[in-house]
Amino acid sequence: MNYKRKVLIIGAGRSTSSLIKYLLNKSEVEKLHLIIGDKSIDTAKKLILKHPNATAIALDIFDIELRRKTIKDADIVISMLPASFHIEIVKDCIKFGKSLVTASYVSDEMMALDKEVKEKGLVFMNEIGLDPGIDHMSAMQVIDRIRDKGGELLLFESFTGGLVAPESDDNLWNYKFTWNPRNVVVAGQGSAAKFIQEGKFKYIPYHKLFRRSEILHIDGYGKFEAIPNRDSLKYRDAYKLHDVLTLYRGTIRRVGFSRAWNIFVQLGMTDDTYVLEDSENMSYRDFTNSFLNYRPYDSVELKLRSYLDIDQDDILWEKLEELDIFNPDKKMGIKNGTPAQLLQKILMDKWTLKEKDKDMIVMLHKFGYKLNGEKKQIESSTVVIGDDQICTAMAKTVGLPVAIATLKILNGEITSPGIQIPISKEVYEPILKELAEIGIRFTEKEVPYLGYNSEQING
């Protein structure tokens, strides 16, 4: 029997390289044929390198007829498009009875279709990338184990970061863009960050976020810092953590990043809500000066230092100079640019990965719990380094769980129907096992229970 099962992958963006590679490697044994559909057929072609078990097609998802025909023809569908494009694909998958896998957050619109998906016996697995994805699975595995032993959760903290690998880390910020730069520039904006510490709700406004970081240690990789996400309470229901005293989710950076980034926040350079006059002809120096007082007898440098109280021998200052923000000759060249867009331009000059650079994913969970009257704490972490600029750590950690889940749904190993996220044993056990086999594995250690207490108390 020569029939190959058709896996339709919609969207051939940066995160699909490892996903496609994994499925192609299994394509003979598992009898798979991949259809890679992207608006640009060249992008799709580049990823399959003429492999006999794959076909690249030009697919504009707004071409309804083609979209429906392609989905109807597939055995299972993976959508790697941005979440906002999913809903039409979801409806087609229901119509033609195809299961679906995505790495995106479940929208309310999608959740409303849960009953229909269940009635058709389909599995729509979402949030199965890195964050969300590996974070769900690795956290729930430990949480379930603690609960199975009769333990009661007291604390859950979870941190993730996309960074540059130590061997490619050659700037003062210890940071490069390994994902969408825009998301990094506007990160944390909007309502205050909200979390729970020892039973107390805490709120941090955006302009204070980068001064309220926490210090983290990961064996073998040293010190990191984390700033709180806006959504620390997001999975309280899904993880059943209603009685937990501390609930905190954060984003990881190298120590010192946030303190320096805070300068941009204080100046107003990360604002994306208005455009600057004549932004196209501004120099980097003009841009910086537009947020400072008019004081014609002082230099831009002096004004900035005195405004934000920066010592001239502070390493912070070297970080700012490294980015060339005082350069009077470099022009922005962006029409009607917002401060955030112009800052992104400045940063991309310096923080774009070089050809040989590798990225790094860091994830750390802390679980505090009570078992037989005793308080205990487990820390679980993973560090993943990219292979190269194609199979980056980001592409691997986002794409591999998607690929593994897809094959397991296709093979009937994951069967619970409906709109799902990977928080049940049926899903996370086999996927985490396979991820560990291919090098994405968590290290656990027991530490003394501290509750929320970033530093020891010394009296």
Next chain:
Amino acid sequence: MNYKRKVLIIGAGRSTSSLIKYLLNKSEVEKLHLIIGDKSIDTAKKLILKHPNATAIALDIFDIELRRKTIKDADIVISMLPASFHIEIVKDCIKFGKSLVTASYVSDEMMALDKEVKEKGLVFMNEIGLDPGIDHMSAMQVIDRIRDKGGELLLFESFTGGLVAPESDDNLWNYKFTWNPRNVVVAGQGSAAKFIQEGKFKYIPYHKLFRRSEILHIDGYGKFEAIPNRDSLKYRDAYKLHDVLTLYRGTIRRVGFSRAWNIFVQLGMTDDTYVLEDSENMSYRDFTNSFLNYRPYDSVELKLRSYLDIDQDDILWEKLEELDIFNPDKKMGIKNGTPAQLLQKILMDKWTLKEKDKDMIVMLHKFGYKLNGEKKQIESSTVVIGDDQICTAMAKTVGLPVAIATLKILNGEITSPGIQIPISKEVYEPILKELAEIGIRFTEKEVPYLGYNSEQING
């Protein structure tokens, strides 16, 4: 001839007392009968005190039939409703050929009807309260005079504030609510404040606004401070100030207010975009603590002082204590409250005007110009103190220009048709003259031209 001309006043809010009083005082001589329409007939009745030349009616502007009948029956219409309610009234006034006066900003929706209004020969005079209103008139009078002499404008700065009168100023903030408290709590939020200083565009984000104040002096009243408005460039077209080097509009407070208010901004207490958990049962102390670190061995006071680096003997600290923000016994009692709503509650305990308290309006303009090769500067200012809690300075300065303009339109002294604001001589000369006669007058003085230069240069 006994016919009385009917002046319909829609909305009998706080700013209408002086307006109605003025028109009633003239009602015999000018043959006027006022119709005061408000959703609450009792509110309307209270303001006319059974005067024979006035009738109070219950008027819900969403009752289309009654609204149209009432407008059709009037000789001229004044709307003192919030600007968002104006458009239906505007359309009815066009339909029935009635001129209209409002103290509100001209909306784009209203501006689109300019041609129709002109064709019917009607005068729709807007922005003729205090700010906007008296600011337009008093500024344009000086600007036109400078231009008539052949002078060229180099600098225009304009500041307005609603404050408590010196005789009623009995708290450490030198501030009480004399207008809508909510507007004060959320003032300045949104995009950055934008202005021009010596030809350079400057932008200040909200979280820095209250640390970038300017110091002002007004003879006889001492020192004030001003924080920039978001819209300093708003009247650049209307005033024809395209070539001016410095353009700045600001809000006036007593010195030290902004430095203390900044503490609330830094904590995140002025945020109106999300609700706090269980806000109803929070104490004032809980509210303050929710923005601070979890640190169980330190008091809320100590945490706040160390977080924002406040010396314990700083007057700032006394200001915070005066507001009782550390009180563990006072409860919020507001369900699903935003930080801004809860802060407003705390402030209203202390900043509400007492029965005998008087308010004060302060306005200051600075005009820099070049005449016959010489640089000169004029400062023009007014201070208005309220009579009592009914005829407040705010009610007088908002209501009297509206009343005077209404009568002048009715009497054919102001005739230019269309959607207007009071920036032409025909309008501002007679109105400013009459305002001066009843005590709202500007004092002018010449000062050396400094350009934008808050302090003298001492080398």
